[in-house]
Amino acid sequence: MTKGAVLILGGRSDMGLAIAHAFAAEGHPIQLAARGSAGLEADRADLALRHSVAVSLHDFDVLDTAGHEGFIDALPALPEVVVCAVGAMGDQAADEHDIPAAVTVMRTNFEGPAAILAAFANRFEARRSGTIVGISSVAGERGRATNYIYGSAKAGFTAFLSGLRNRLAGKGVHVVTVLPGFVATRMTAGMDLPAKLTAQPSEVGRAVLRAVKTRRNVIYVRPIWQVIMAVIRNIPEGVFKGMKI
Amino acid sequence: MKIAGWGGTTRQDCRVTRPRSEAELAALVAEGGLIARGAGRAYGDAAQSALNTADMGGFNRMLSFDEATGQLVAEAGVRLSDVIAAFLPRGWFPAVTPGTKHVSIGGMVAADVHGKNHHKDGSFGAFVDWIDLMGPDGAVRRLTRGDNDEMFGWTLGGMGLTGVILRVAFRLRRVESGWIRQTTIAAPNLAAAMAAFEAHQDATYSVAWIDCLARGPQAGRSIVMLGEHAGASDLPADRRTAPFRTPARRKLTVPFNAPSFALNGLTVRAFNELYYRQGAKKAGDSLVDWDAYFYPLDAIHGWNRIYGRRGFVQFQCAIPLATAAEGLRNLLDAIGRAGQGSFLAVLKRFGPQEGRISFPMEGYTLALDFPLHGGTTALLERLDRITVAAGGRFYLAKDARMTPHTLRKADKRMAEFIAMREANGLTDAFSSTQSERLAL
Numbered sequence: 001m002t003k004g005a006v007l008i009l010g011g012r013s014d015m016g017l018a019i020a021h022a023f024a025a026e027g028h029p030i031q032l033a034a035r036g037s038a039g040l041e042a043d044r045a046d047l048a049l050r051h052s053v054a055v056s057l058h059d060f061d062v063l064d065t066a067g068h069e070g071f072i073d074a075l076p077a078l079p080e081v082v083v084c085a086v087g088a089m090g091d092q093a094a095d096e097h098d099i100p101a102a103v104t105v106m107r108t109n110f111e112g113p114a115a116i117l118a119a120f121a122n123r124f125e126a127r128r129s130g131t132i133v134g135i136s137s138v139a140g141e142r143g144r145a146t147n148y149i150y151g152s153a154k155a156g157f158t159a160f161l162s163g164l165r166n167r168l169a170g171k172g173v174h175v176v177t178v179l180p181g182f183v184a185t186r187m188t189a190g191m192d193l194p195a196k197l198t199a200q201p202s203e204v205g206r207a208v209l210r211a212v213k214t215r216r217n218v219i220y221v222r223p224i225w226q227v228i229m230a231v232i233r234n235i236p237e238g239v240f241k242g243m244k245i
Numbered sequence: 246m247k248i249a250g251w252g253g254t255t256r257q258d259c260r261v262t263r264p265r266s267e268a269e270l271a272a273l274v275a276e277g278g279l280i281a282r283g284a285g286r287a288y289g290d291a292a293q294s295a296l297n298t299a300d301m302g303g304f305n306r307m308l309s310f311d312e313a314t315g316q317l318v319a320e321a322g323v324r325l326s327d328v329i330a331a332f333l334p335r336g337w338f339p340a341v342t343p344g345t346k347h348v349s350i351g352g353m354v355a356a357d358v359h360g361k362n363h364h365k366d367g368s369f370g371a372f373v374d375w376i377d378l379m380g381p382d383g384a385v386r387r388l389t390r391g392d393n394d395e396m397f398g399w400t401l402g403g404m405g406l407t408g409v410i411l412r413v414a415f416r417l418r419r420v421e422s423g424w425i426r427q428t429t430i431a432a433p434n435l436a437a438a439m440a441a442f443e444a445h446q447d448a449t450y451s452v453a454w455i456d457c458l459a460r461g462p463q464a465g466r467s468i469v470m471l472g473e474h475a476g477a478s479d480l481p482a483d484r485r486t487a488p489f490r491t492p493a494r495r496k497l498t499v500p501f502n503a504p505s506f507a508l509n510g511l512t513v514r515a516f517n518e519l520y521y522r523q524g525a526k527k528a529g530d531s532l533v534d535w536d537a538y539f540y541p542l543d544a545i546h547g548w549n550r551i552y553g554r555r556g557f558v559q560f561q562c563a564i565p566l567a568t569a570a571e572g573l574r575n576l577l578d579a580i581g582r583a584g585q586g587s588f589l590a591v592l593k594r595f596g597p598q599e600g601r602i603s604f605p606m607e608g609y610t611l612a613l614d615f616p617l618h619g620g621t622t623a624l625l626e627r628l629d630r631i632t633v634a635a636g637g638r639f640y641l642a643k644d645a646r647m648t649p650h651t652l653r654k655a656d657k658r659m660a661e662f663i664a665m666r667e668a669n670g671l672t673d674a675f676s677s678t679q680s681e682r683l684a685l
Contacts, residue, residue, distance in 0.1 A: 042320075046306035050331045186265060 004080020007031040014185035014201040016085035017043055022205035024051035033060035062086045062112030068119050081212060082120045083133040084113045089187055092147050102149045109153035114160045121164055128172035131212050134161040135178045141229045176211045177218045180204050181225040248293050251549055253556025254617050254645050255290040263300040271383030273299050280677035281409045283349025288559040289645025290678035291404055301351055315417040321351025321410045334489045337417040340372040346540050351410040356642035357402035357603040361450035364596035368603055370401035377412040381674035398601035399665055404641050406675050422488035424475040425538040431525035435465025435573060442594040449473050453592040456517040457580045457613055465577050467592060468524030491534035552616045558645050560628055561612035563595055564637035569609040572635030576628055583624045587613040602662055604640045649684040
């Protein structure tokens with residue numbers, strides 16, 4: 001039996017590639033989408049050689065929302081699973097004074113991902129099958145001084161995914177929200193992350209595969225994050241605003 | 246961060262970076278004093294450099310495979326275990342494999358590793374078609390076999406000191422199953438073991454476990470293991486439908502460094518006695534899966550910790566055929582006298598070897614390990630002297646403690662290697678803790 005294709009939006013990211021490997025290992029054909037996708041040829045070859053699956057590359061710009069429908073039409077087949085691993089951290093301190101840059105961070109983490117998943121949601125709903133996976137962030141659980149531009153966009157994305165899940169429940173379409181916590185990727189390279197709280201991209205890949213198979217709604221990759229975020233969410237605002245975390 | 250070789254004796258605080266692109270790597274090369282680190286399976290300090298160690302884990306993709314020739318092109322950081330996982334189910338196996346599958350392809354080139362088929366097929370380098378190498382100026386050159394480019398030969402076995410190995414094209418071999426037909430021969434002494442190797446030159450694989458502590462008439466007693474890739478028809482009927490499926494091995498883990506008293510002359514002697522008796526009892530033919538045959542120690546995760554926190558040192562030499570019998574006898578005598586044995590002593594017949602700087606030479610190789618303690622250094626120096634007197638040489642992938650003087654005496658090619666490094670501007674650009682220790 002041939003398995004359904006898995007589309008990775010943000011196919012250049014470490015998490016996106018790790019998720020692609022996890023699904024390819026199970027025999028799913030892979031579609032990698034990113035800007036300048038020709039540069040992903042080595043990753044395409046590697047996925048195909050290791051797992052003996054078909055892998056295709058597709059140019060995709062999350063900010064070009066007008067081009068999203070055309071992008072979907074150009075895919076070789078409507079995928080069974082779409083994973084949105086698009087994101088950009090930005091530079092909080094600099095972006096506080098560079099508002100156009102802050103807007104780009106918000107558009108990259110919320111507007112763009114929400115727009116493309118909205119388009120897939122409609123097509124999956126019409127087909128009455130499919131799984132939508134959004135890689136959001138624990139940073140969206142509460143705004144903090146050190147990364148609230150990125151965090152606010154992720155908060156929007158998390159709310160969007162939860163709404164989508166609510167709308168599509170009972171329509172054969174499942175929505176998974178992934179809150180990875182710290183992950184050792186290019187985006188976090190050079191940051192001093194605590195080892196016990198930091199997942200490897202391959203862990204994210206396996207966790208997403210498992211979540212899709214078992215139809216989980218919201219997952220944290222390392223369970224400790226569920227506890228940490230419960231604490232952070234419940235600190236009274238009066239106390240929180242004076243904290244440096 | 247603190248890193249060490251597999252033996253655990255060379256722990257050192259090093260600056261380790263993980264470049265993600267050729268541009269990032271070139272910027273690191275420009276800083277000088279760089280060594281590329283693959284899987285960290287060299288036993289000593291070959292893959293560490295205090296100021297500039299480049300972890301090649303970011304270059305871990307397989308790029309192409311040619312079904313007609315078996316040629317695989319892979320980035321240097323790809324692990325051999327990944328190659329086997331991807332290609333054995335399709336009927337391909339590495340043409341040469343070292344005793345662990347947890348090595349990187351770049352490391353296999355840098356050490357020009359050998360396997361149990363060296364007497365017949367030569368080292369890994371014999372199956373390498375080309376190497377992409379980043380030089381001191383950050384430019385990438387493709388070194389192709391037969392191109393008369395001397396850097397190809399210097400890179401095979403050059404311990405990463407000719408540049409950064411980026412991509413390698415090497416050939417796999419066709420196999421019909423994941424099983425090995427093994428023939429076990431009990432050899433009661435060294436002469437019998439060598440006679441068994443000589444009599445079975447046509448076997449694809451041959452290797453012997455040797456008891457380094459047996460003395461007198463039993464000195465050098467060995468269990469010689471020959472192997473052939475099993476054809477589909479060699480398998481029992483119930484395995485023929487899935488010839489590449491082999492049982493998953495139970496993984497054992499050594500959870501912590503063993504206390505140093507766990508391993509001493511007495512426990513090793515008892516182990517060796519038992520191992521020899523078991524081996525002699527099992528003499529004859531059997532069917533063994535590829536993982537158990539080629540990588541018996543891989544089943545014990547972190548086996549290096551059995552030697553305790555201070556770690557262990559490996560000794561591996563090659564001795565030319567003409568002087569092998571006498572040289573090996575002297576080595577075994579010195580080890581037996583010192584009463585320091587090893588669970589993992591290995592004897593193997595080497596065949597002819599091409600290449601500028603590769604370790605093997607036609608003759609015999611002996612590899613063994615010792616926990617590091619007071620008496621070890623003196624014994625190892627004695628073994629060094631015996632090897633040099635017999636015209637032998639040493640394997641740099643195992644070395645953690647040799648002196649530049651010993652290396653130069655044993656290996657006349659090193660002077661040429663050093664001159665070549667100097668002439669090509671490699672000396673300052675690429676260096677490891679090992680190359681500094683050995684003044685390469």
